[in-house]
Amino acid sequence: MTARIELPAPLTEAEIASVRREYRAASLLPKRAYHDPAIFDWERAHVVRKDWVLVGREEDAPQPGTYTLVELDGESLIVVRGQDRELRAFFNVCRHRGTAVAEEACGKVVRFQCPYHAWIYDLEGHLVRAKHTEDLEDFSFERFGLATVRLETWQGFVFVNLDREAEPLADQLGDLVDHWSRFDFRSLRSAKRVEYDVAANWKFVAENYSECYHCPGVHPQLNKLTPYDLGGDFDPHGGWQGGWMELVDAAETMSLDGGHGSKAGRPSMAGITELDERRIYYYVLWPTTFLSIHPDYLLVHRLVPQGPDRTLIVCDWLFEAETIATPGFDPSDAVAFWDLTNRQDWHVCELQQRGTRSSSWVAGRYTDAEASVHAFDQMVVDRYSGASSWSQRVVRERYDVPPPKPGASDEGGDGVATGGPAPGARTGARTKAAATR
Numbered sequence: 001m002t003a004r005i006e007l008p009a010p011l012t013e014a015e016i017a018s019v020r021r022e023y024r025a026a027s028l029l030p031k032r033a034y035h036d037p038a039i040f041d042w043e044r045a046h047v048v049r050k051d052w053v054l055v056g057r058e059e060d061a062p063q064p065g066t067y068t069l070v071e072l073d074g075e076s077l078i079v080v081r082g083q084d085r086e087l088r089a090f091f092n093v094c095r096h097r098g099t100a101v102a103e104e105a106c107g108k109v110v111r112f113q114c115p116y117h118a119w120i121y122d123l124e125g126h127l128v129r130a131k132h133t134e135d136l137e138d139f140s141f142e143r144f145g146l147a148t149v150r151l152e153t154w155q156g157f158v159f160v161n162l163d164r165e166a167e168p169l170a171d172q173l174g175d176l177v178d179h180w181s182r183f184d185f186r187s188l189r190s191a192k193r194v195e196y197d198v199a200a201n202w203k204f205v206a207e208n209y210s211e212c213y214h215c216p217g218v219h220p221q222l223n224k225l226t227p228y229d230l231g232g233d234f235d236p237h238g239g240w241q242g243g244w245m246e247l248v249d250a251a252e253t254m255s256l257d258g259g260h261g262s263k264a265g266r267p268s269m270a271g272i273t274e275l276d277e278r279r280i281y282y283y284v285l286w287p288t289t290f291l292s293i294h295p296d297y298l299l300v301h302r303l304v305p306q307g308p309d310r311t312l313i314v315c316d317w318l319f320e321a322e323t324i325a326t327p328g329f330d331p332s333d334a335v336a337f338w339d340l341t342n343r344q345d346w347h348v349c350e351l352q353q354r355g356t357r358s359s360s361w362v363a364g365r366y367t368d369a370e371a372s373v374h375a376f377d378q379m380v381v382d383r384y385s386g387a388s389s390w391s392q393r394v395v396r397e398r399y400d401v402p403p404p405k406p407g408a409s410d411e412g413g414d415g416v417a418t419g420g421p422a423p424g425a426r427t428g429a430r431t432k433a434a435a436t437r
């Protein structure tokens with residue numbers, strides 16, 4: 001990966017260094033990282049427009065000619081499936097005088113016809129009709145197709161990158177791809193979407209998702225199903241971080257049914273192992289996505305930063321398509337649980353946004369239950385400092401894990417019950433430890 005910085009870093013070297021210290025000595029990001037419009041603009045230019053951003057699911061455009069419009073940093077993009085069944089992304093901008101070519105948020109078309117002077121583009125973005133252009137100089141239909149945007153998919157998710165020079169998505173995902181190799185989430189479908197408008201910086205929301213230090217007080221319902229101090233973290237290699245929390249014996253998943261956490265008859269997703277049945281996995285996918293794997297559903301949070309102090313959060317509950325098609329399928333227990341939990345989180349994030357505005361506030365400290373917040377912030381300062389790769393974050397060191405007994409073999413059960421341990425997975429399953437969210 002090439003060095004990516006062109007503008008001065010938004011923080012001083014000393015501020016970046018203080019985040020990069022080992023967590024016991026480190027300080028949080030300084031106040032202006034969450035409040036300064038100039039830093040927000042820097043993040044738009046250097047993160048949102050340079051990194052791969054998850055924008056949707058492949059099923060949003062399932063058949064040739066189906067398309068969906070996606071907004072990214074003020075850009076309207078068309079994600080469309082071509083006649084060859086390939087998914088592509090284009091700027092929604094006519095090459096004539098710049099009119100938005102597609103108006104509806106989604107649909108099915110045989111071609112795109114600009115509503116202004118009727119230039120026509122095929123599903124692969126080629127210009128195929130433009131009247132009165134025959135005698136133009138230095139003009140050809142080949143050169144005046146819709147401008148393309150890079151698009152890649154993984155596990156049914158659609159990612160786009162506005163930077164033509166960006167490295168492939170795989171470089172950003174790092175070893176998360178191997179880590180998830182037992183899953184195939186392409187057949188999942190959204191059964192419910194809820195959007196939240198949250199008056200907090202996107203990084204406060206990501207930090208909140210990364211720890212469960214706040215759970216006993218903020219989420220009494222969640223804490224009953226997955227006690228905040230039962231879980232562990234993975235050592236990430238790439239633009240992600242994650243860990244798991246363990247379900248109490250009486251619980252099968254996260255749902256609001258009187259605290260029993262029953263899956264309401266829903267089967268587990270494909271690839272879920274016996275070990276996975278007892279866990280909820282939480283992943284922050286740099287920069288703006290959270291993926292929470294439950295035995296029977298995948299919860300997706302997509303953050304859309306609107307300003308330094310405002311974030312739109314799109315939350316989807318994904319289930320196996322077959323499960324959704326089952327008569328009597330009802331996701332409302334899972335939806336109600338996470339809607340409640342989400343609102344509890346947004347409330348404290350908004351209070352934090354308000355509190356940290358004060359002239360009295362200076363960057364705080366990480367407790368030993370917040371090393372995964374530290375891990376997220378290190379990704380932030382990796383970007384702020386223009387580093388050419390992700391810094392190594394050894395989150396497990398924060399735990400007081402007893403050293404293996406001499407001669408004892410590694411349990412190797414973390415995260416992957418088949419096919420050996422996940423890369424970087426923490427050893428010592430069921431170790432009581434500070435949790436991840």
Ligand code: FES
Nearest residue numbers: 094096097114117
């Ligand atoms: S602006 Fe699209 S055809 Fe003129």
Ligand SMILES: [Fe+2]
Nearest residue numbers: 208219345437
């Ligand atoms: Fe929370």
